[in-house]
Amino acid sequence: MDDAEVLKKRGYIMGINLGEGSYAKVKSAYSDRLKCNVAVKIIDKKKAPRDFLERFLPREIEMLARVKHHAIIKTYEIFETSDGKVFIVTELGVQGDLLEFIKRRGALPEDVARKMFRQLASAIKYCHELDIVHRDLKCENLLLDKEYNIKLTDFGFSRRLARDEDGRVILSKTFCGSAAYAAPEVLQGIPYQPKVYDIWSLGVVLFIMVCGSMPYDDSNIKKMLKLQKEHRVHFPRSKVLSVECKDLIYRMLQPDVTRRLCIDEVLMHVWMQDPKSVSDTTLSKPGESSHHQNQIKALYGKESGPEPSDNEQVIQEERHADLDKLSEQVQRTSL
Template sequence: MLACMTSTDPATLAPRRLPNETPQTLHRGPYTIIKELGSGLHGRVLLAFDDRLQRDVAVKLPAALTVDALTSDRVNVDELEQQVKSIVAECNAMRRVQHPNVLQIDRLVSGKKLDCDYVAMLTEFAPNGDMFDLLEVAGALPEPLVKVYACQLLRALEACHANGVVHRDVKPENLLLDANYQLKLADFGVAATAPAGEDATDVFSRDESGTALYMAPEVRSRRLYRGTPVDVWSAGVVLFILMTGLPPFNAAQKGDAWYDDLLAGDLEQFWATQPDEVLQAMTPGAQDLISSMFVKPDQRITVSEALQHPWLRGADCVDSSLVFHVEAAIAASKLEAA
């Protein structure tokens, strides 16, 4: 007989709810599934309409529950149990961080499939996709726009670290864009957390979590590493890509010449051998900030220090005209390609 979770498992079946909120069953409740937005190792994200709130929401379901599986009589129970635990852990990490540049949770809802309990996480919906989508249509972004997004990303990470959360998977695909193109840090599926009430200063890990191209070198060492500098390195990779439309190295592994330069601490060689299009796009201020993010973890700048960097001085972190600037960047890219 397949074992399912029981109601006595508080770690997976005791999600927080809003006051006076009763559990809802996703496939019977007031949610109309519109389409799938994406999927990952532990979950798939759907766009749904919340009839009660009269607005779109994003719904993260365990990956074992495809839309078809909701009406099927078969489901991989072992996978479902593990994915539920992952979603609950992600929810707990996200609930710690209340910040305008961090995706906010609406609620956790419960469901049942073949006598197996599961949860789904409802979050605000970001209708303009993610930063990767934007880069695909706009290419490298103008420097003023990069400064805004750099500021928003660093502020999001600063809030995470202050509340005991290390994201560990910062990349363009996890930077969502709301209706006004404001950045929303999302997908805390591999986040590491400090004990409640503590900041992330003493969060250490040993596991290799994240996405290869954006991983700090110490993550690959299989040795104990401090968490917060890992997010800074990843943010540096993101800023490099936003400025140039290209990654800083071909592969985050030994044998890649540019990556080897960074491992050796040879920033001068790293920059000197970059292609012309990178050097033309990269202003001295941006280069200096990114350099401070691409050093050994004990020398690496913190997110709070990065926000004080001269290159970001005067940057408007809450740019009310982002829609205009982003649409202008997209239009300019299309005109150039025509």
């Protein structure tokens, strides 16, 4: 029985292809029961490597079944067929992922970035309080719903923290994720604190949000590591950022793991405090347009980003070139 028939029997009408790898693919589908479109990740266990089947897939399924947070993609159903295919049905990020959004629209204004980043940070706080670490935080794993709210996805490298008999966290030795978002201790092959690794990746994500480019060029890992270990963070001259925003990024991109912020410190940072912001713990009711959505539409419109002036054209071209390079980096730099 083909995938479309399997899904049809479960009440789904299969739609377009959203992505495909060597042993997994993601399809859109319409759910008769939910009356909405969903995403379906289909994993062919016959084609998947043993390490993935024995370690990472069971962890991903466990995490998806466990986590329930408004800024984490919702999992509706997980089932397996007799021919060895696993179907994971989740909420659909109808606005695509954050990287594609920034490539189309450019760097985000700080007030918009703050709202999105607060949503992401709240999701990581929720995970860390459950002793769950993501270990693959990157813009491609941050989907946007119809109102441009962040939805964290892809728990393929996530895991529960292991502790020794004294309750101390056992360091991780699995070097996973993408080099462009990886902390220096991970790139150096040093056993690491997984929660602290997540914070570094958050710093990279926030840099991309407000700058529209990567903080480091990973085409030369040795050079990148040198800059990271010297705690050098260069912000583009074309971007005017607040001191508070730069300070938060700088503190997350701290090479000394004993001084890097924890997630509570990230959330308490002065840049994250905005009394006028809409609470990230509430979602708009179906059919209602949130303040967040209206703000983004006002800035960018529905279909296209802001038209650059003649003076901004060169900056726009440089930024898009940086992000095109970023896409190439992400494709080649899985650890």
